Amino acid sequence: MANLVIAEHDHGSLKAATLNVISAATAIGGDVHVLVAGHNAGAAAAAAAQVAGVSKVLLADNAAHANLLPESAAAQVVAVAAAYSHILAPATAYGKGVAPRVAALLDKAQISDIIKVIDADTFVRPIYAGNAYATVKSSDSVKVVTVRGTAFVAAATTGGSGAVESVAAVADSGLSIFVSAEITKSERPELTAAKIIVSGGRGLGSGEKYREVLTPLADKLNAAMGASRAAVDAGFVPNDYQVGQTGKIVAPDLYIAVGISGAIQHLAGMKDSKVIVAINKDPDAPIFGVADYGLVGDLFEAVPQLVAAL
Amino acid sequence: MKILVPVKRVVDYNVKVRVKADNTGVDIANVKMSMNPFCEIAVEEAVRLREKSVATEVIAVSAGVVQCQETLRNAMAIGADRAILIETDVELQPLAVAKLLKAIVDKEQPKLVILGKQAIDDDANQTGQMLAALLGWGQATFASKVEVAGDVATVTREVDGGAETVAIKLPAIITTDLRLNEPRYATLPNIMKAKKKQLDIFKPADLGVDVTPRLTTLRVDEPPKRQGGVKVADVAALIDKLKNEAKVI
Numbered sequence: 175m176a177n178l179v180i181a182e183h184d185h186g187s188l189k190a191a192t193l194n195v196i197s198a199a200t201a202i203g204g205d206v207h208v209l210v211a212g213h214n215a216g217a218a219a220a221a222a223a224q225v226a227g228v229s230k231v232l233l234a235d236n237a238a239h240a241n242l243l244p245e246s247a248a249a250q251v252v253a254v255a256a257a258y259s260h261i262l263a264p265a266t267a268y269g270k271g272v273a274p275r276v277a278a279l280l281d282k283a284q285i286s287d288i289i290k291v292i293d294a295d296t297f298v299r300p301i302y303a304g305n306a307y308a309t310v311k312s313s314d315s316v317k318v319v320t321v322r323g324t325a326f327v328a329a330a331t332t333g334g335s336g337a338v339e340s341v342a343a344v345a346d347s348g349l350s351i352f353v354s355a356e357i358t359k360s361e362r363p364e365l366t367a368a369k370i371i372v373s374g375g376r377g378l379g380s381g382e383k384y385r386e387v388l389t390p391l392a393d394k395l396n397a398a399m400g401a402s403r404a405a406v407d408a409g410f411v412p413n414d415y416q417v418g419q420t421g422k423i424v425a426p427d428l429y430i431a432v433g434i435s436g437a438i439q440h441l442a443g444m445k446d447s448k449v450i451v452a453i454n455k456d457p458d459a460p461i462f463g464v465a466d467y468g469l470v471g472d473l474f475e476a477v478p479q480l481v482a483a484l
Numbered sequence: 485m486k487i488l489v490p491v492k493r494v495v496d497y498n499v500k501v502r503v504k505a506d507n508t509g510v511d512i513a514n515v516k517m518s519m520n521p522f523c524e525i526a527v528e529e530a531v532r533l534r535e536k537s538v539a540t541e542v543i544a545v546s547a548g549v550v551q552c553q554e555t556l557r558n559a560m561a562i563g564a565d566r567a568i569l570i571e572t573d574v575e576l577q578p579l580a581v582a583k584l585l586k587a588i589v590d591k592e593q594p595k596l597v598i599l600g601k602q603a604i605d606d607d608a609n610q611t612g613q614m615l616a617a618l619l620g621w622g623q624a625t626f627a628s629k630v631e632v633a634g635d636v637a638t639v640t641r642e643v644d645g646g647a648e649t650v651a652i653k654l655p656a657i658i659t660t661d662l663r664l665n666e667p668r669y670a671t672l673p674n675i676m677k678a679k680k681k682q683l684d685i686f687k688p689a690d691l692g693v694d695v696t697p698r699l700t701t702l703r704v705d706e707p708p709k710r711q712g713g714v715k716v717a718d719v720a721a722l723i724d725k726l727k728n729e730a731k732v733i
């Protein structure tokens with residue numbers, strides 16, 4: 175039995191989510207190999223080879239993978255798939271694009287967003303916005319799995335001694351062409367990897383107020399910043415801030431929800447945080463049902479006070 | 485060109501489902517069912533493309549129990565021209581749905597299939613990508629903006645770090661994100677009109693597709709309950725708790 179982890183990377187380094195997937199692969203048991211499909215991606219492959227538990231890295235280095243498009247990535251995975259019983263990818267925008275294509279090309283089911291490995295065939299995954307956990311058993315000969323990063327500790331970035339092996343790259347599919355990317359620039363920690371998150375909702379009222387009120391708090395705590403969908407929809411912040419069932423899943427040590435009511439779709443994305451603080455003027459807001467510490471009051475007074483006192 | 489829009493009937497997003505006492509599943513008897521919100525967005529987008537004369541016909545398709553007809557009527561009330569039901573009582577998993585949809589694509593030859601990015605019951609986020617793979621087509625998932633010109637769709641996608649724009653060759657698959665559009669309300673006259681629109685019914689066997697599930701659900705559990713904590717009196721009390729009790733700052 176051997177597991178293939180589809181690395182998410184930026185050619186030069188691994189994305190943090192890849193480390194969580196490697197842990198999930200280790201939990202399944204057997205060898206753990208990592209596929210790096212990229213362009214001039216030797217550095218990412220070398221980094222993968224150092225990760226604890228990895229015994230081999232397959233590097234498919236080709237211009238076809240320069241923009242990490244899913245059509246070519248999936249074809250690359252299928253080209254090396256024969257040796258593996260399990261194929262795993264992170265449940266991120268990248269992994270969600272590639273893994274189902276791989277599964278369909280292999281005529282296998284995919285098990286999405288696992289949070290626990292029971293055994294080599296059996297996994298636990300949330301359904302209905304995390305309101306239920308399903309234990310599912312696969313009857314397929316190859317398991318294609320995506321992994322929820324927050325549910326598995328990151329594998330150590332050192333300690334491994336994997337060999338990097340070059341594999342033949344597939345041709346560019348030509349089905350899609352990368353045009354441009356508008357990536358949000360931020361000095362802050364990445365949302366899904368942050369220890370502390372300050373998150374704002376519709377209660378902030380506007381983008382200006384969101385920044386004016388929450389930025390000083392996030393600065394003090396060296397926190398990442400998140401948002402509810404309502405705040406994103408209203409244009410307060412870009413879409414990549416969204417936490418929830420259909421946004422990002424986070425589980426920091428401390429999550430501070432400000433002016434967020436606590437709809438089930440939002441809770442789905444943050445209720446595994448270690449400590450939750452809610453600041454809301456409505457004492458009956460559902461967010462208080464999951465908050466360890468609730469402060470009922472006007473956020474425009476409470477947050478500046480909090481900043482001043484920290 | 486034709487656009488095919490697969491729509492799924494799911495438990496309404498406002499319903500908080502309960503796990504059955506015997507842990508065999510969630511209790512969906514007598515709960516409100518609706519069209520998956522991402523599918524509504526897909527229908528709206530397709531209808532807008534027809535209104536802009538990019539598309540000539542919008543066909544809604546659903547796979548599942550006989551009640552999916554309601555979901556299809558709803559899609560036609562938003563503006564789909566006709567509908568196809570693939571009727572079965574078997575529990576359908578995304579790979580099976582993708583195979584059924586491929587059979588319909590082979591019949592109808594659409595240039596574009598617009599699906600939701602995710603069904604809010606199984607939270608699988610697979611079907612569109614699987615269908616793209618089975619057809620050998622390109623895909624643009626998590627779309628927040630779609631422009632079609634000639635044989636190319638230019639799609640802005642919501643990705644983890646922000647947004648990305650790709651150009652995909654038609655025929656192709658698009659899956660919708662929440663900010664792509666805001667679906668219109670179905671008006672009463674349009675609901676009435678939808679009742680008279682064409683709805684064809686097939687069985688999976690008619691399409692030659694084996695829909696046997698590959699995954700078995702062994703049990704379904706309630707997630708661990710979070711203990712609702714305490715309300716603190718003021719900011720000073722909050723800081724004290726965070727420093728001395730939770731020790732997170």
Ligand SMILES: Cc1cc2nc3c(=O)[nH]c(=O)nc-3n(C[C@H](O)[C@H](O)[C@H](O)COP(=O)(O)OP(=O)(O)OC[C@H]3O[C@@H](n4cnc5c(N)ncnc54)[C@H](O)[C@@H]3O)c2cc1C
Pocket residue numbers: 374375376377378401402403404405416417418419420421422432433434435436437438439440443453454455456459471472473474497521522604
């Ligand atoms: C298919 C689907 C998927 C979805 N996915 C997501 C998702 O991934 N993530 C997500 O977040 N949502 C998601 N939603 C939306 C979700 O249902 C809610 O609409 C949303 O989370 C509400 O955001 P909110 O709490 O900011 O706004 P509201 O519910 O309007 O709450 C605002 C809160 O601010 C408080 N407030 C107002 N003023 C003040 C003040 N001065 N001081 C203190 N408190 C104040 C109010 O008391 C209220 O509780 C989804 C919805 C659908 C249909």
Ligand SMILES: Nc1ncnc2c1ncn2[C@@H]1O[C@H](COP(=O)(O)O)[C@@H](O)[C@H]1O
Pocket residue numbers: 489490491492493520522523526545546547548576578581598599600601602603604606607608609610611612
């Ligand atoms: N039974 C079904 N009938 C029609 N369309 C479906 C069905 N299941 C899934 N889909 C489509 O696939 C999308 C993603 O679903 P999923 O992969 O299950 O998360 C949905 O938004 C629908 O557009």
